Amino acid sequence: MMVMANANAQAAKVRRMCNLYHVSSKQEIERHFRLIVAAGAALPEGTGVAVGPFGQGVMIRANAAGERQAVAGQWGMIAPHALQPRPASRAILTNNARIESVAERPTYRDAWALGRRCLIPAQSYQEPNWETGRNIWWQLRRADGAPWALAGIWSEWVNxxxxxxxxxxxxxxxxxxxxPLLSRLHKPDPQLPADAQDKRSAIPIAAEHWDAWLRAPLTEAQALLRRPPADLFDPAVTQVTDELLARLRRDPGPTQGSLI
Structure with missing residues (x-):
């Protein structure tokens, strides 16, 4: 039983997704997404502000008139009947929701059923690469320099x-x-075959589909959830890892520990 519990814990670590991203500035959000800012919303004025689990970030949703609106909020969903804005246990994270189970999980299912979908504006988001045997953080940016519009869901909680x-x-x-790119991320689970690791990816929404994602019926919106093409990413993101891998292939000896 203990062996099974350890295996499940390890698998959970492998599947854990993005826990840090850099939000776009207020000026960039307004210009790129062509929207209005909700009254009183404290959007970041600076560039590349880091947002971690349960930190203050920005989402873009449709307002009552169907317009795109930027709203400040907590990155981490709050369960409908929660008594506090974040779980008491630090091990419980709700900043990522799997599309395979979003319709069933109590924290997310109401928002999903009600069509409360949003875009998350991000200059970059961070994921770990373990191909050298040590973690190298990849800062995933778009090749065209534009901010990401990552698919999300939203809710409102009353304290x-x-x-x-x-x-x-x-x-x-x-x-x-x-x-070809995203499967290189996250620490692989040695107990699982290579084709069953369940590596996870955030889901960018293309500009021509922003309004459909925010306002379309559920079945139409679901069709927009696709793995992004590799050429959408800035190729420089792999540079450090690839250089280290090349050095390790030339010299696979005990110097590996000093490379990072």
Whole structure:
């Protein structure tokens, strides 16, 4: 039983997705996404502000008039009947939601069923690469320099003690096993075959589909959830890893520990 528990814990670590991204500035969000900013929304004025789980970030959703609107909120969904904005256990993260189970998980299912979909503007998002035997963080950016519009879902939670309304959101993820770039990310589980690792990927939405993602019926919106093509990513993201791998192939001796 203990062996099985350890294996499950390891698999959970492998499947854990993006836990840090850099939000675009207010000026970039307004210019690139052609939207309005919600009244009182404290969007970041600076460039590349880092957002971690349960930190303050930005989401773009459709307002009552169907317009794109930028709203500040917590990156990490809050369960509908929660008594506090984040789980008591640090091990529980709700900033990522798997598309395979988003319709069933209690934290996410209401938002999904109600069509509360959003775009998450990001200059880059961070993922680990373990191909050298040590972690190298990859900062995933677009090749064209534009901000990402990552697929997400959103909700609003009312603090039962203060009555404060807190918008919150999660980033959707999908399987990317076999993808020429994204399958290189995350620490592989040695107990699983190479074609069953369940590597995860954030899901960018193309500009021509932004409004459909925000407002279209569920079946139409689901069809927009696709693995991004490799050439969408800045090729420089692999440079450090590839250089180290080349050095290791030339000299696979005990110097590996000093490379990073």
């Amino acid at each position: 039962p003690n203060t009555g404060e309304l807190l918008p919150n959101y999660s980033m959707l993820t999908m399987n990317c096993d076999g993808h």
